[in-house]
Amino acid sequence: MGRKFVVGGNWKMNGDKKQISEIINTLKTGPLSPNTEVIVGVPAIYLEHVRTNLPQSIEVAAQNCYKVPKGAFTGEISPAMIKDIGVNWVILGHSERRQIFGETDELIAEKVAHALEAGLKVIACIGETLEEREGGKTEEVVFRQTKAIAGKIKDWSNVVIAYEPVWAIGTGKTATPQQAQEVHKALRQWFCTHVNADVGNSIRIQYGGSVTGANCKELAAQPDIDGFLVGGASLKPEFVNIVNAKQ
Numbered sequence: 001m002g003r004k005f006v007v008g009g010n011w012k013m014n015g016d017k018k019q020i021s022e023i024i025n026t027l028k029t030g031p032l033s034p035n036t037e038v039i040v041g042v043p044a045i046y047l048e049h050v051r052t053n054l055p056q057s058i059e060v061a062a063q064n065c066y067k068v069p070k071g072a073f074t075g076e077i078s079p080a081m082i083k084d085i086g087v088n089w090v091i092l093g094h095s096e097r098r099q100i101f102g103e104t105d106e107l108i109a110e111k112v113a114h115a116l117e118a119g120l121k122v123i124a125c126i127g128e129t130l131e132e133r134e135g136g137k138t139e140e141v142v143f144r145q146t147k148a149i150a151g152k153i154k155d156w157s158n159v160v161i162a163y164e165p166v167w168a169i170g171t172g173k174t175a176t177p178q179q180a181q182e183v184h185k186a187l188r189q190w191f192c193t194h195v196n197a198d199v200g201n202s203i204r205i206q207y208g209g210s211v212t213g214a215n216c217k218e219l220a221a222q223p224d225i226d227g228f229l230v231g232g233a234s235l236k237p238e239f240v241n242i243v244n245a246k247q
């Protein structure tokens, strides 16, 4: 099916100039598998610095953006601004944006639609909380989050889905390869049924949540896991191992 493995590093609100130059050196030294697409999600204030200092083979992503091109929205940045500094990707709908900053399915869907219109590629994050999983609602939740986006866009070719169970983020509690595979497979089936089979078969679905150099290979071996979105470990040299998880 030819889904290229895609590994994102989400630095979140971490890093200063010194640490970022260390990460840049690690990424330049690699070696990074040419079979993997690598995208680093950088705090907005450092985006241009990182874009300028990384080879073009490594993509850079903003971690958020707003849903309109410009205007009176103090503190926000637009997809047009992100494109303007040579950055091609944005991460949207991260559970921290949803939970801490109150972003709704609807707002996230609007942001995804506008970012795509503006020519950005999008990593769209979805995932259930522990309470939702324990209540047997995992599929209901991730389908609802995906459906909101599907209501606003038609072309999925520039979208990567990141399935990040909230209970696995920053907790050291990784989903087992079986747990992750089960949700990824269900999502792919959802796309086949509710969008179309082409999208279902071609869309890349990353897993995120406590991915490390130690657990990445087993996760990468699952048939419907097409990459990772990595938080904590993306700030460390082991990120290189995660990029190379699928050889």
Ligand SMILES: O=C(CO)COP(=O)(O)O
Pocket: 010, 094, 164, 168, 169, 170, 171, 172, 208, 209, 210, 211, 229, 230, 231, 232, 233
């Ligand atoms: O939220 C994540 C990536 O977006 C995952 O974070 P951790 O890898 O630190 O659990």
